[in-house]
Amino acid sequence: MEMLGNSGCIRQFARFAREQGIALEALIDGDLREVLRASYEKDRVPAHAIVDMLQICSVKMDRPALGASTAAWAKINGGFGPLSLVWDHAPTLADALRVNRQYIHLENGAVGFNLSDEDENIALEHILMVPARFGASQFVEASLTLEVRIIRMILGSENWSPVRVELAHHAPPTIRIQQNIFRCPMDFNSDRNAVVLKRRDLKQPSRNGNAQMFAFLERQIRTEDSAAPVELPRRVEQIIAAKLVRGEATLEHVAHGLGMSPRALQRHLAGHNLAFADLLIEVRTRITDEYFGGERRPNLTALAHRLGYSDNSAVSRFLRKHLNTGARALRAQKGAMKCREPALH
Numbered sequence: 001m002e003m004l005g006n007s008g009c010i011r012q013f014a015r016f017a018r019e020q021g022i023a024l025e026a027l028i029d030g031d032l033r034e035v036l037r038a039s040y041e042k043d044r045v046p047a048h049a050i051v052d053m054l055q056i057c058s059v060k061m062d063r064p065a066l067g068a069s070t071a072a073w074a075k076i077n078g079g080f081g082p083l084s085l086v087w088d089h090a091p092t093l094a095d096a097l098r099v100n101r102q103y104i105h106l107e108n109g110a111v112g113f114n115l116s117d118e119d120e121n122i123a124l125e126h127i128l129m130v131p132a133r134f135g136a137s138q139f140v141e142a143s144l145t146l147e148v149r150i151i152r153m154i155l156g157s158e159n160w161s162p163v164r165v166e167l168a169h170h171a172p173p174t175i176r177i178q179q180n181i182f183r184c185p186m187d188f189n190s191d192r193n194a195v196v197l198k199r200r201d202l203k204q205p206s207r208n209g210n211a212q213m214f215a216f217l218e219r220q221i222r223t224e225d226s227a228a229p230v231e232l233p234r235r236v237e238q239i240i241a242a243k244l245v246r247g248e249a250t251l252e253h254v255a256h257g258l259g260m261s262p263r264a265l266q267r268h269l270a271g272h273n274l275a276f277a278d279l280l281i282e283v284r285t286r287i288t289d290e291y292f293g294g295e296r297r298p299n300l301t302a303l304a305h306r307l308g309y310s311d312n313s314a315v316s317r318f319l320r321k322h323l324n325t326g327a328r329a330l331r332a333q334k335g336a337m338k339c340r341e342p343a344l345h
Contacts, residue, residue: 003109160210
């Protein structure tokens with residue numbers, strides 16, 4: 001099932017590109033040009049498009065902070081999709097995050113969220129939910145930038161900063177723009193993509209919060225979602241992706257995260273003609289694709305860690321069995337793909 005996203009994010013990037021003098025249509029391929037044009041006529045378009053557009057333009061224009069710059073420029077209130085209407089009315093940050101986690105698929109199917117407790121801190125993990133042909137570092141930085149802007153708006157403080165920002169990709173040659181946006185320590189080559197904040201921030205009342213309006217808008221979003229509710233397999237994939245590096249991407253752990261028994265989860269997945277193992281393979285394949293698409297010097301040890309394996313031989317077996325290839329061939333294949341893609345010359 002193809003993930004979709006609200007076309008507002010594509011239209012906003014197109015406006016940003018025009019202002020910046022970026023010839024967007026000349027940089028992207030025919031498939032992405034079709035999505036770009038469709039974004040002006042349709043409410044929802046393939047979610048992978050914004051991921052690929054940002055990455056291609058970043059490389060072609062030699063702008064390693066393009067994703068963060070786009071999100072720093074973008075209009076937040078109502079400029080994306082239905083969720084962007086509720087952020088300004090959230091009584092607390094906790095309320096906004098709850099709605100975001102539940103309905104983010106209406107905004108952008110390319111990303112999922114997971115919250116991790118860390119004593120006095122909370123980590124808002126951003127999980128890529130679509131294949132990334134050329135890597136996803138720009139989309140990830142855009143997503144985290146937007147998250148930080150939303151938090152500052154809800155808390156009513158442009159001076160607020162996270163405890164730290166974690167990014168799974170390597171650091172670009174310069175991070176001056178990102179540092180100016182986040183204003184906190186940035187950890188690259190991390191196990192995850194996340195904004196880490198103080199737990200106390202969650203309950204701080206918003207200066208602009210309106211509980212009645214927030215409740216009304218949430219009901220509207222719930223009604224919209226009922227027409228095309230998020231399927232259980234997508235939520236299972238989000239939890240698997242969040243738990244892989246911790247070695248907890250098992251049926252038991254994921255079922256617990258969903259508040260059901262392993263047997264119940266298996267039964268529900270069977271209703272979608274799926275097994276838990278199918279989704280585990282899907283997530284590992286997607287992570288592998290992203291890793292080889294975006295990493296300059298990929299290696300099996302780092303990939304094993306991301307896929308939740310304890311040794312390199314397990315990764316090699318996974319690649320041979322499920323992708324019918326090896327690490328060396330996959331590395332060469334991704335390198336050749338980048339060379340063939342005009343936008344990445």
